[in-house]
Amino acid sequence: MLNLQMVDLKRQYGKIKPEIDAAIQNVVESTAYINGPDVHHFATELAAYLGVKHVIPCANGTDALQIALMALGLKPGDEVITTSYTYIATVEVVALLRLKPVFVDVDADTFTMNIESVNRAITPKTRAIIPVHLYGQSANMEPLIALAKQHNIPLIEDNAQAIGSSYAFSDGTVKKTGAMGIVGCTSFFPSKNLGCYGDGGAMFTNDDALAEKLKMIANHGQKTRYYHEMVGCNSRLDTIQAAILRIKLRHLDEYCNARRAAADYYDAAFANNPNIITPYRAPYTRHVFHQYTLQLKNVNRDEVQKKLTDKNIPCMIYYPVPCHKQNMLKEYGVADLYLPVTDMLQDCVISLPMHTELTEEELSYIANGLLEIVSNIG
Numbered sequence: 001m002l003n004l005q006m007v008d009l010k011r012q013y014g015k016i017k018p019e020i021d022a023a024i025q026n027v028v029e030s031t032a033y034i035n036g037p038d039v040h041h042f043a044t045e046l047a048a049y050l051g052v053k054h055v056i057p058c059a060n061g062t063d064a065l066q067i068a069l070m071a072l073g074l075k076p077g078d079e080v081i082t083t084s085y086t087y088i089a090t091v092e093v094v095a096l097l098r099l100k101p102v103f104v105d106v107d108a109d110t111f112t113m114n115i116e117s118v119n120r121a122i123t124p125k126t127r128a129i130i131p132v133h134l135y136g137q138s139a140n141m142e143p144l145i146a147l148a149k150q151h152n153i154p155l156i157e158d159n160a161q162a163i164g165s166s167y168a169f170s171d172g173t174v175k176k177t178g179a180m181g182i183v184g185c186t187s188f189f190p191s192k193n194l195g196c197y198g199d200g201g202a203m204f205t206n207d208d209a210l211a212e213k214l215k216m217i218a219n220h221g222q223k224t225r226y227y228h229e230m231v232g233c234n235s236r237l238d239t240i241q242a243a244i245l246r247i248k249l250r251h252l253d254e255y256c257n258a259r260r261a262a263a264d265y266y267d268a269a270f271a272n273n274p275n276i277i278t279p280y281r282a283p284y285t286r287h288v289f290h291q292y293t294l295q296l297k298n299v300n301r302d303e304v305q306k307k308l309t310d311k312n313i314p315c316m317i318y319y320p321v322p323c324h325k326q327n328m329l330k331e332y333g334v335a336d337l338y339l340p341v342t343d344m345l346q347d348c349v350i351s352l353p354m355h356t357e358l359t360e361e362e363l364s365y366i367a368n369g370l371l372e373i374v375s376n377i378g
């Protein structure tokens with residue numbers, strides 16, 4: 001009997017166990033638990049991988065987004081455009097800082113920010129735009145960058161789900177996701193494409209002054225110890241997590257390729273099935289499949305979910321309630337916003353197991369299981 005999981009971290013660890021164990025042991029012995037040498041080495045190595053000047057590590061992906069917004073000096077009431085079809089963290093930090101979330105719709109094929117909607121949502125009070133590179137592929141950055149530039153609005157990339165992905169501009173330039181906006185943010189939550197063994201996050205930028213500010217905010221608003229120039233927070237990446245991430249960063253491309261290979265298998269299995277729409281791969285980006293998310297058409301999703309569970313095939317709905325309908329945001333009066341694509345997707349998406357260790361036997365069991373269920377429900 002197969003022991004299927006949405007994400008199998010145990011088997012991935014098994015393959016790099018000696019290296020990981022030694023790295024953890026090394027930190028424990030060194031007692032450099034906070035801001036140890038591994039934190040600085042990891043930041044330098046990740047900056048080289050992404051092609052950015054500065055990587056500022058922090059405690060988690062939510063903090064990364066919050067600190068990025070704080071560093072831009074936004075005032076309460078300033079408008080921040082983002083999508084409702086995302087993980088709540090993207091929006092929560094906007095509300096936490098008393099800024100106003102302005103929701104735009106996504107494209108049905110890519111699940112990422114619709115450029116026309118952004119264009120319509122821009123007002124004189126718009127102070128930032130947060131595109132989310134959802135499920136592992138880049139939002140369509142070229143037109144978005146042009147639009148943002150025209151209005152002089154900074155872009156903060158939420159790259160928590162797409163580290164390792166890239167975007168190809170029409171002039172042939174290729175940039176890593178997270179390296180295109182004024183700040184890129186990511187999460188090293190264990191299940192993310194580059195995950196540690198606890199919480200972690202980072203911000204990326206090419207702007208020297210902004211890097212300095214991000215660093216200060218993450219460290220109680222101080223540059224010199226005990227001299228606090230602004231209100232900041234305490235947001236650090238543990239040395240043990242940095243040591244683990246240094247090892248996993250060396251495998252990131254290989255991990256992304258393993259995810260892509262699993263997606264290829266699923267794509268082929270579901271091709272031409274009228275009830276299953278496989279994830280679209282936009283030509284301008286390299287999809288690194290943080291999630292493998294299908295759209296089910298003309299079948300009862302609840303029933304599919306129940307039958308998959310009966311077959312011990314895990315599945316998840318990312319996300320069952322879009323952000324604008326969350327009680328958290330009630331005071332903004334956004335629950336009845338007209339976001340037709342977001343509403344449509346919320347009712348039909350389903351994500352299958354996706355990780356770096358899926359075997360052909362497992363993929364075949366999952367794909368055949370879903371095909372059988374869908375054809376019987378019909």
Ligand SMILES: *Cc1c(COP(=O)(O)O)cnc(C)c1O
Binds near residue numbers: 060086090186200
């Ligand atoms: C995971 C995630 C975050 C938050 O990261 P944490 O490390 O869990 O705080 C933010 N945005 C998106 C899109 C995510 O998937």
